[in-house]
Amino acid sequence: MSPILAILFGLGDKLAAHVLLSAAAIGLGIAVALPLAVWASRSPSVARIALGFASLVQTIPALALLALFFPILLSLRAVFGEGLPTLGFLPALLALALYALLPILRNAVTAREHMAPGVLEAADGVGMTSWQKLRLVEAPLAAPYVMAGVRTASVWTIGAATLSTTIGQASLGDPIFAGLQTQNWALVLAGCIASAALALMADLLLGTIERGFAARRKRLVWGAGTLALLGIAAAAYAQLDLDKRGDTVVIGAKSFSEQYILARLIGQRLRDAGYAVEYRDGLGSAVVHDAIATGAIDISVDYTGTLWSNEMKRDGNPGREAIYQAIVAWERETNGIRVLGRLGFENAYALAIRENRARELGVRSLADLAPVASRLTVGGDPEFFRRPEWFAVRERYGLSFGRQRTFTPTFMYNALRSGEADVIGAYTSDGRIAADRLVVLEDPKGAFPAYDALLLIAPDRAEDRKLAAALEPLVGVIHVEAMRDANLSVDRAKNKLTPAEAARELAERLQLPS
Amino acid sequence: MPALKSELRLTGLTKRFGKLRAIDGLDLAIPRGSFVALVGASGSGKSTLLKTINRLVEPDEGTILFEGEDVRAIRAPALRRRIGYVFQSIGLFPHMTVAQNVGIGPRLAGHPIGRERVAELLELVELEPDHAARMPNELSGGQRQRVGVARALAGNPQLLLMDEPFGALDPVTRDALGKRVRELHERLGLTTLMVTHDMAEALLLAERVLVMAKGRIVADETPRALLAGAGSEEAQALVAVPRDQADAIAELEE
Numbered sequence: 001m002s003p004i005l006a007i008l009f010g011l012g013d014k015l016a017a018h019v020l021l022s023a024a025a026i027g028l029g030i031a032v033a034l035p036l037a038v039w040a041s042r043s044p045s046v047a048r049i050a051l052g053f054a055s056l057v058q059t060i061p062a063l064a065l066l067a068l069f070f071p072i073l074l075s076l077r078a079v080f081g082e083g084l085p086t087l088g089f090l091p092a093l094l095a096l097a098l099y100a101l102l103p104i105l106r107n108a109v110t111a112r113e114h115m116a117p118g119v120l121e122a123a124d125g126v127g128m129t130s131w132q133k134l135r136l137v138e139a140p141l142a143a144p145y146v147m148a149g150v151r152t153a154s155v156w157t158i159g160a161a162t163l164s165t166t167i168g169q170a171s172l173g174d175p176i177f178a179g180l181q182t183q184n185w186a187l188v189l190a191g192c193i194a195s196a197a198l199a200l201m202a203d204l205l206l207g208t209i210e211r212g213f214a215a216r217r218k219r220l221v222w223g224a225g226t227l228a229l230l231g232i233a234a235a236a237y238a239q240l241d242l243d244k245r246g247d248t249v250v251i252g253a254k255s256f257s258e259q260y261i262l263a264r265l266i267g268q269r270l271r272d273a274g275y276a277v278e279y280r281d282g283l284g285s286a287v288v289h290d291a292i293a294t295g296a297i298d299i300s301v302d303y304t305g306t307l308w309s310n311e312m313k314r315d316g317n318p319g320r321e322a323i324y325q326a327i328v329a330w331e332r333e334t335n336g337i338r339v340l341g342r343l344g345f346e347n348a349y350a351l352a353i354r355e356n357r358a359r360e361l362g363v364r365s366l367a368d369l370a371p372v373a374s375r376l377t378v379g380g381d382p383e384f385f386r387r388p389e390w391f392a393v394r395e396r397y398g399l400s401f402g403r404q405r406t407f408t409p410t411f412m413y414n415a416l417r418s419g420e421a422d423v424i425g426a427y428t429s430d431g432r433i434a435a436d437r438l439v440v441l442e443d444p445k446g447a448f449p450a451y452d453a454l455l456l457i458a459p460d461r462a463e464d465r466k467l468a469a470a471l472e473p474l475v476g477v478i479h480v481e482a483m484r485d486a487n488l489s490v491d492r493a494k495n496k497l498t499p500a501e502a503a504r505e506l507a508e509r510l511q512l513p514s
Numbered sequence: 515m516p517a518l519k520s521e522l523r524l525t526g527l528t529k530r531f532g533k534l535r536a537i538d539g540l541d542l543a544i545p546r547g548s549f550v551a552l553v554g555a556s557g558s559g560k561s562t563l564l565k566t567i568n569r570l571v572e573p574d575e576g577t578i579l580f581e582g583e584d585v586r587a588i589r590a591p592a593l594r595r596r597i598g599y600v601f602q603s604i605g606l607f608p609h610m611t612v613a614q615n616v617g618i619g620p621r622l623a624g625h626p627i628g629r630e631r632v633a634e635l636l637e638l639v640e641l642e643p644d645h646a647a648r649m650p651n652e653l654s655g656g657q658r659q660r661v662g663v664a665r666a667l668a669g670n671p672q673l674l675l676m677d678e679p680f681g682a683l684d685p686v687t688r689d690a691l692g693k694r695v696r697e698l699h700e701r702l703g704l705t706t707l708m709v710t711h712d713m714a715e716a717l718l719l720a721e722r723v724l725v726m727a728k729g730r731i732v733a734d735e736t737p738r739a740l741l742a743g744a745g746s747e748e749a750q751a752l753v754a755v756p757r758d759q760a761d762a763i764a765e766l767e768e
Contacts, residue, residue: 122605124570126619126665127595136618140609216609 029100037108092164107149252297264503336459341475379421431488527576538729551716554726598666656687
């Protein structure tokens, strides 16, 4: 229990960010839902459309809804200018507020529908204007029901806010995502406990307010309301304190161990060089490049193959060096991003299979796989099966697998071990390839492109010489064995290191100048 | 009878709900100070007629003059504050005390009333001053409708409209409250228009009984004339009910 407690005590700033985000989202949800409910109570077609829309939003998985706001905000920059943030607080706020809409709106509309018609007629009959009727009769009678909706919305929002980690907003999801990735269950549990406790607390306070409204006990309403506001104010104060840290370099990381480790490695060097450093971990792969292009993060590590096919939308394979040069030029001219250089290792996709299984089936290369593929199950991460090289591999080697399953990277290796997958789309820098006795199948036709790891710097940091000087020693020195061992030290089940520890060990091994 | 000034004058009043004519080209004048009962079966249009007067229902055709003024020229909330209205469903605001319910009209008009005036209004409907602090759900049905009447009278209205005011009450309460309202009508010099489906109540309380059927007035008589056989067939069918009941009771007593 003690490691979890230790982690819990270190979650203060995540908790503060989580509270602020949730409170803002619920507040915005209320601000939109209540006027909408009033309008809906006066027009059945508005009620139908508003409730239909809110229900539709509810069917979109929260993770997808959060990610959707990135392109939406990006396109809105045409209207609001380049200053509009596309990652972090704003998209998380908007997505969560949309999510909070339904319970509040539905309860408010239901409350209005169930109001005694005699009472509403009497309100007209005694000479109330429609505003007086709303203020003096409809609002007080609907208040307990609306409060119940706010309560439901709050519990949902606090839970869903953990997912905002994926779009670069700090929250209690940070330890959950980091823990899931590195199989550090203490971290996962700590994040879950903290967010569940927060949800229970909010539920308790809002439930008290609801009872206060129902029993018409103003003191109960004010008391619980004041406590809730105090909590939010404390969170705001804590965040204010954080924001005072001046020139902060934000380092982005996708949601796998290698990215966490490299982000820490970069962060440690920058800290030594006198920079304040912040991490945005667990970003979606598609989000990271846009984040650095728009300056939402300052530094990221990306891979040539990813940029070549996803960002430049190219599918030919002119060769490793040509691709690298093309990317450097394209990033500079199109986005203003500075490619500082290649780190020295490759993290390509490759098909991997258990050693004994490979012997059994007699496969050594992708070409050998074609005749037996229909009996096999192929596993991959969520991105893999949509990537151009997957289509290229299937086509070039005439592969047609019996079954195709999607796993998160961590569980993909477990699936291979347990036999739930026979072949997986593995990563060549992954330490588990050696540790799990896997064979990487040869690719004689060159269907998989190169994936050299690159160090990218955001446009407004591109001219920062001190920053570049601090990071240049990393270029070209991280060989694939070193990276694999570092990855394994975080991914393995026993004697796990944290990404920060692994980064320090890696720096030592590479004898990086400080 | 001297020609009294009309409190209400309805001309060519028509209200349609789809194809149904709830009120069908109706003309009616109600002199100041009279107590008029409007009787009819369900769906005869009597409630709709009452609601057109304070614009809870807007007619399709025709005009309504209230104290000589076209009601359409007065903003609906302002008009309603000048007219006392007692609802069949009582319609007390469940989240307000009795005092707040009684004082709502004057409060809306910008002249809130004090505790003494509330006590005075409660006394008019035979409630104790300490009822003022109670919530509606702490009262009996009869007490609630008494509060409803007090609320209707709070703004010193000239005109009192009552829509089946005693319909939901037990017979004893109903009788007592009916008599009380009749007394208040005299004492406060009100013009009262009461909708009811109970002919006995109409005959005993009103000085003039209107019988409505299919959106028209089919009889307009004093209670005495109705009992003597005046008015239409529909009217006599309604009068026959209490008369037969009275005869049957009288027989039992012999």
